[in-house]
Amino acid sequence: MANEQLKEEIISYAKQIGIDKIGFAAANPFAEMKARLQMQQEDGFQSGFEKGTLEERTNPALHLEDAESIIAIAVAYPSRMRDRPLNKKGQRRGNFCRASWGHDYHDVLNSRLELLTAFIAERVPGFRSRSMVDTGELSDRAVAERAGIGWSGKNSFIITPEFGSYVYLGEMITNVPFPSDQPLDDQCGDCTMCLDNCPTGALVAPGRLNAQNCIAFVTQTKGFLADEYRSKIGNQLYGFDTCQLVCPKNKGIDVHHHPELEPDPELVKPELIPLLSISNKEFKERFGKMSGSWRGKKPIQRNAILALAHYREQTAVDELIRLMRDDPRPVIRGTAAWAIGKIGRYDSYDAIRSALEIEQDPEVRNEMEKGLAFEQAQV
Template identity: 65%
Template sequence: MDFSQLKKEIIEYSKTIGIDKIGFTTASTFDELRNRLIRQQELQYQSGFEEKDIEKRVNPALLMDSPRSIIAIALAYPSKMNERVTSKKGERRGIFSRASWGEDYHLILRDRLKKLEAYIIERVPEAKCKSMVDTGELVDRAVAERAGIGWSGKNCSIITPEFGSYVYLGEMITTIPFEPDQPIEDQCGTCNKCLEACPTGALVQGGQINAQKCIAFLTQTKGFIEEQYREKIGNRVYGCDSCQTACPENKGKNFHFHEEMEPDPEIVKPLLKPMLQISNREFKEKFGPLAGSWRGKKPIQRNAIIALAHFKDETAVDELIEVMNKDSRAVIRGTAAWALGKIGGETAKAVLENARETESDEEVLVEIERGLAFFK
């Protein structure tokens, strides 16, 4: 078979199914990446969400018998809302990061990869394919970089010349020996705007991130967030875009190619106070389709409480008191106690002093004391 011609046909077909960019690379091991991942592990910079076996992350041969190529795909997502809602006094809003706008991108990319795989198998029935998006073993960014989708920016995102870093990535390992594409030369140069913009200093240096300090990671955790990071989180209820919005390569980049990615402003920029008492069913119905809902409502509610404290929203005091006194989850009670202290006022002080006498959970008691410390 003429694999060069097949590659051309796959590229043309990919455009018809909503793939914005496609690249090809070998299935050889990612040796340089292995060293970086080992170093990240040694420094304890990993998030813990990754595949734990580093060899599986760098060696496609451990994921499929006789792999010959990897096909990388990218889909551009919007950076701005066509319709906007504003946050105002008494009606403060949180924000989901752009990568969580619209339908869960895992589903969107899996759909495109499934169609691409079916096309390939139709042409080469004996071919084997294995696709993955984000949660797979391989490192999406490393595959995309080697396949010429874009270069790996100092913000640890793949930056494409066409769409900036506002792209979702996926890949497919295959037994077909496609000619590899050339990687794109790094174009960040001396620019350090992403490092300077990172609210927590999680970008240690260009191309290296301490995930444990990254707001995108912190908003997905389920426990208490360290107090030093709470003000940095601001009104983010999921994810963070600071290193992307600061990037000059993203200036003016805003693509609305895919209807499934269009954000509903009331969902991706939600009112904060209603989120405090939202039921599991309501949460699933409203936020379930978002990628940002994958950890459930608890982290989102905790982040909403931190956001209300960030705004010092006095109109939320009654709701926060209700949460602190009645919620069964220590993380939510404790964060509400801290938020009441941050917002301030005699009512908040009085209920915190009372809670100090009635609360039995040690972690919550620590947060109550932190809340009361604002009054000293």
């Protein structure tokens, strides 16, 4: 009974500190999730960014010895941008996904979990806890589903009745046996909009994602992008939103509860050409507070080059030629050569041939040959 009252106090306090939804679940092992993760591993569907062993990812007691319950939290983020900048010829822009708008959500949710921890610790002698946001071993989505935050959608997102899937998730394992909340029933029904609109077929079945084929994952890789994705990445610099945008449960949902999560239009839809020459220092100063900056500038610059090729932006060719000739990074040189060929300005192919004469890296030379192949396609 005392824990029931404390639970209500925690729920009330959570609202005061900017937590939009909170739920409580038992800290039992996630047996069903373990089986699903095992299958993902065997099928080669994991991204490689996952942390921990299967046991560590599904057994809360490995992270807090006397684990009794888990508190799950959700913080809603916007889906629409005010003062959206124009994307026009000569000033083409790239796109960061909505989950990277505003201040890095890891910091935002961790700060709220710290406040929540202090609140409970003042009321419970001997209170112990362990908090995680995204980069921890436990699956945020499995915890949120068990705690009644939302149901696991066919698009592999947690979908809440109030905020759709536009929520960040975090959790706190505790040594307090709080009364558990009830999981929600699946409300996707017969809808398959997310599967039907996935451009790479990464959603191989309802709720099953092959991360290796997901555009959101592909934008975060650091090597040469496989040819099959170059025509599908569009102007995405980081992440991907289609599987959320087409979801009927997200229709009309646009939450602006938290100023720190509001997007800066010039950051989340930046001009592409200036990105090509940005220094490491400038990149950190401009984009460092966004979650989409975590892999550094190289994937963003590579994706910017591909976006310029997507638009066939001829005003970018001079800068792309400079990168092809002078950039020390093979991925950038090679991707620039490919993009120059696809854009196809009058002097493009001579520039590639000239660079090919002195290029030593075999992968870059291969990209240059791909770039030159566009010349034959235009004949």
